[in-house]
Amino acid sequence: MIQLGPGMYQHAQMKCRDCSATGMIIKHKCKVCKAEKIVVKEKMIEVPIGRGVPNDYDYVLTGEGHETVRFL
Numbered sequence: 001m002i003q004l005g006p007g008m009y010q011h012a013q014m015k016c017r018d019c020s021a022t023g024m025i026i027k028h029k030c031k032v033c034k035a036e037k038i039v040v041k042e043k044m045i046e047v048p049i050g051r052g053v054p055n056d057y058d059y060v061l062t063g064e065g066h067e068t069v070r071f072l
Contacts, residue, residue, distance in 0.1 A: 002010045015021040029035040047059055 019025050026035045
């Protein structure tokens with residue numbers, strides 16, 4: 001609120017300078033991911049595939065990645 005004159009006020013809104021309107025401030029950033037919450041690394045995972053499994057079968061690997069995981 002900014003007072004422009006007697007009885008006149010202006011209300012302005014803007015993004016927070018500290019969090020850029022994300023709603024959270026990280027005080028101690030991780031040195032590995034730099035507060036991005038994602039670490040890029042390669043990992044070999046062996047998945048046993050049984051006989052007769054359809055081509056479009058989805059394997060769920062809990063705790064083994066992010067939606068940007070590439071399978072080679």
